[in-house]
Amino acid sequence: MDNATRSERSRNAALEAAIAIIARDGPGRLTLDAIARESGLSKGGVMHQFRTKEAVLKALLERQMAHFEEFSTDYMARVRATSANPNLATQLATVREAATSPNSAALALVAAMVENPNLMALPREREMRRMAAIREEAADPDLAMLRWAGAMGLLLSSLFGMSPLSKDEHQRLFARLLDDAQWTGLERPAASRAAKSGAAPGAKAATRRKRA
Amino acid sequence: MDNATRSERSRNAALEAAIAIIARDGPGRLTLDAIARESGLSKGGVMHQFRTKEAVLKALLERQMAHFEEFSTDYMARVRATSANPNLATQLATVREAATSPNSAALALVAAMVENPNLMALPREREMRRMAAIREEAADPDLAMLRWAGAMGLLLSSLFGMSPLSKDEHQRLFARLLDDAQWTGLERPAASRAAKSGAAPGAKAATRRKRA
DNA sequence: TTTATAAAACCGACCAGACGGTTTGTAAAG
DNA sequence: CTTTACAAACCGTCTGGTCGGTTTTATAAA
Numbered sequence: 219m220d221n222a223t224r225s226e227r228s229r230n231a232a233l234e235a236a237i238a239i240i241a242r243d244g245p246g247r248l249t250l251d252a253i254a255r256e257s258g259l260s261k262g263g264v265m266h267q268f269r270t271k272e273a274v275l276k277a278l279l280e281r282q283m284a285h286f287e288e289f290s291t292d293y294m295a296r297v298r299a300t301s302a303n304p305n306l307a308t309q310l311a312t313v314r315e316a317a318t319s320p321n322s323a324a325l326a327l328v329a330a331m332v333e334n335p336n337l338m339a340l341p342r343e344r345e346m347r348r349m350a351a352i353r354e355e356a357a358d359p360d361l362a363m364l365r366w367a368g369a370m371g372l373l374l375s376s377l378f379g380m381s382p383l384s385k386d387e388h389q390r391l392f393a394r395l396l397d398d399a400q401w402t403g404l405e406r407p408a409a410s411r412a413a414k415s416g417a418a419p420g421a422k423a424a425t426r427r428k429r430a
Numbered sequence: 431m432d433n434a435t436r437s438e439r440s441r442n443a444a445l446e447a448a449i450a451i452i453a454r455d456g457p458g459r460l461t462l463d464a465i466a467r468e469s470g471l472s473k474g475g476v477m478h479q480f481r482t483k484e485a486v487l488k489a490l491l492e493r494q495m496a497h498f499e500e501f502s503t504d505y506m507a508r509v510r511a512t513s514a515n516p517n518l519a520t521q522l523a524t525v526r527e528a529a530t531s532p533n534s535a536a537l538a539l540v541a542a543m544v545e546n547p548n549l550m551a552l553p554r555e556r557e558m559r560r561m562a563a564i565r566e567e568a569a570d571p572d573l574a575m576l577r578w579a580g581a582m583g584l585l586l587s588s589l590f591g592m593s594p595l596s597k598d599e600h601q602r603l604f605a606r607l608l609d610d611a612q613w614t615g616l617e618r619p620a621a622s623r624a625a626k627s628g629a630a631p632g633a634k635a636a637t638r639r640k641r642a
Numbered sequence: 643t644t645t646a647t648a649a650a651a652c653c654g655a656c657c658a659g660a661c662g663g664t665t666t667g668t669a670a671a672g
Numbered sequence: 673c674t675t676t677a678c679a680a681a682c683c684g685t686c687t688g689g690t691c692g693g694t695t696t697t698a699t700a701a702a
């Protein structure tokens with residue numbers, strides 16, 4: 219077998235094992251020995267691919283982020299033309315995806331937070347940029363943030379096992395969050411922001427797109 | 431000093447120390463030795479008050495839950511008469527309180543989840559009962575759930591350090607979540623609840639059914 | 643009030659196992 | 673023959689938990 223793909227396979231096995239462990243036993247049980255056991259590799263093998271445990275977490279985080287990055291990009295490409303607020307739509311759909319997929323990125327996030335809280339710097343920064351984009355394009359930025367927060371709440375509460383909602387109800391709520399038509403009734407034009415953006419005509423911020 | 435209060439003081443010191451450690455160093459750094467160091471007690475002293483580490487976590491969880499239980503009861507007593515949906519209002523206010531207070535219950539939750547995920551059984555059950563009450567009283571149960579989810583999203587995202595919102599914005603969003611008047615525009619009469627006695631929950635709700 | 647006794651709170655040394663990480667050795671790929 | 677991928681034994685430290693002993697409080701007889 220090719221050397222590169224051999225490494226690739228091992229790295230993959232280790233990361234899959236890590237996710238399985240976190241999901242099954244909780245983040246506190248994620249140890250290098252456990253990863254070795256679960257993946258079939260020896261501890262030496264794991265340590266050859268990742269020099270330190272933090273490197274494992276980092277790789278895990280990056281892999282999950284890349285996955286959702288891809289999902290996000292695809293979704294964005296599909297709705298950019300049709301949606302009035304493509305960034306919000308994309309983010310909502312991505313969070314739904316994360317909530318649906320069992321080996322969620324959220325698990326990696328929790329594990330990272332446990333081991334080394336400042337590993338979250340990367341995801342945080344990315345998330346913040348997205349939030350900024352959402353607010354830029356929104357007619358009512360606060361409402362957009364609340365829709366985003368609603369999605370996060372659904373995701374995290376189900377991750378923490380605190381959601382009383384069935385799968386169906388979950389999907390229904392996400393669908394409602396995503397449906398712009400259901401939120402148009404109570405928009406508040408965000409006077410503060412309109413005033414801040416200089417000579418902007420006061421009313422409809424939704425028509426003002428980001429740099430075209 | 432009285433014997434009972436001596437114990438009380440020690441238990442308190444240990445729990446305070448635990449919260450401080452979690453907040454400062456992350457849940458992964460919460461060890462019995464660390465608690466002993468931080469609290470000034472000896473390890474033996476800590477182990478006398480709590481026979482096991484799990485007992486510490488459990489006590490921590492229960493203390494925080496009791497605190498918010500009290501807040502919740504007080505708030506409920508104040509708004510029960512005036513609010514159309516006192517359960518929702520109370521829950522939103524409680525979550526805001528949790529998000530505001532620095533030594534949040536959420537920290538205890540995360541720590542418990544790390545150490546022993548099934549410790550979350552108690553909070554989960556309580557939460558579920560509340561959610562049920564919220565849905566009972568709501569004209570549009572799904573919307574109520576989304577407002578709740580929004581609050582949870584704000585809380586948890588700020589807990590994870592992923593909130594781009596300032597304190598002021600945070601407060602503003604919570605206020606908006608709490609203000610019934612801002613959500614009456616798009617209520618849907620909850621066909622699900624009315625028709626639920628049948629069998630089909632899953633109808634594609636995308637078609638908007640607004641109410642006057 | 644004093645004194646004898648118990649019970650509870652507390653200490654700090656100690657232990658077995660688990661932890662992250664290193665080292666040494668070997669087989670496969672280049 | 674050199675480099676890379678992996679294995680397995682190993683190391684020092686940390687972890688949750690135990691244990692024997694000391695101090696403080698509680699009880700009550702003298």
